[in-house]
Amino acid sequence: MGNIWEIDFYSRPILDENQKKVWEVLVCESFTDIHAEPDSLFRFAKYCPSTQVNSVWLRTALEEAIQEANTTPVKFRFFRRQMNNMIAKACEDLGIPAQLSRRTLALNQWLQQRMEEVYPQEPGYQAATNPSVRMEVPLPQRLPDALIGQQWAFVSLEAAAFAEMPEWDIGFGEAFPLSMAGVQPETKIPGLIVFSPRAMPLAGWMSGLELANIKFDSKQTPQLLLETGVTESWILANFKDPATIAEAKSFETAKQQANGVHFLAVQSNPEAEAFAGFWLLQEPNLP
Structure with a gap:
């Protein structure tokens, strides 16, 4: 896997001399490995005047980041749906794919750190949260029939x-x-293992999604959902059995106790020693 970068391009709680919001692009390398050293990950930040907020300015800033890093990412991730058109256009002009994703852990942590330590030190700082744009969330989708697992199990690992x-x-x-x-x-990390004779195609299909988290939804029909992108979700299982529903609730409790961290694994059968797929996930908390 090549380098994956995360982008945020948005206004900050800072006003310029004309009392206009200052914008900023943040670019950082994604965590892709359990032993990644945060201090070794590439980071790039640049303020943008409100009068120059467009895809051309953003593309130029990204070119500057690529030159500074001396490497080109294989793709970009970003979580702000309202910036989709501008970010997608800038990345398309660079010839690099960009995907909406909740899997932006490195960016979320860096943005939080800047909110607490960097922006308050800037002239024109205004203590306020940026309003988010509400967008309709689509209903969960059924998994393609060929990719539905034959069995699954809740498990946990230290x-x-x-x-x-x-x-x-x-x-x-x-x-x-x-x-x-x-x-x-x-800490006990809860997880879900899906067993399927088509484990490799299932894992390959999942790898093409921006996996976010697994969630138990009991609002109407109790369901186990795989959430992807920033709004999409897929039905992994429907529950009717009280014992299974209790297991799913225990999974959610364990996930909360692990700061939202959990995992998804795909195997061909319960006796297999290899994983067709294995993803560490964390329930996102996006600004």
């Missing part, structure tokens, strides 16, 4: 066990350092 993840036999997957998610070595 966080310390993930130190050996680079040695596991994994076809498709992605991870991040658990220390950056505020997880202690003894």
Whole structure:
């Protein structure tokens, strides 16, 4: 897997001399490995005057970031749906794909740090939160029939066990350092394993999505959902059995106790030692 970069291009709680919001582009490298060193990840920040907020300015800033990093990412991730057109256009002009994603852990943490430590020190700082734009959330989709797992199981692993993840036999997957998610070595990390004779095609299909998190939804029909992108979700299972519903609720409780961290695994059968897919996930908290 090549370098994946995360982008945020949005106004900040800073006013210029004309009392207009200052904008900023943040670019940082994604966590893709359990042993990634946060200080070694590439970061780039640049303020943008409100009069120059457009895809041309953004493309130029991204070109500057690429030149500074001396490498070109294989794709960009971004979470602000309201910036979709501008970011997608700038990235398209660079010939690099950009995808809406809730999997922006490195960016979220950096943005939070700047909100607390950097912006308050800037002239024109205004203590306020940026309003978000509400967009309609589509209904969960059914998984393609060929990709529905035959079995699944709720499981858990101690966080310390993930130190050996680079040695596991994994076809498709992605991870991040658990220390950056505020997880202690003894914390139990809950997960879901999906078993399917078509494990590799299922894992390959999932790898093409921007996996966000697994969520138990009990509002109407109790369902286990796989959330992807920034609004999409897929029905992994429908529940009717009280015992299974209790398991799903326990999964949600364990996820909360692990700061939202959990995992999704795909295997051909319960006896398999290899994983067709394995992803560390975290319930996102996007600004």
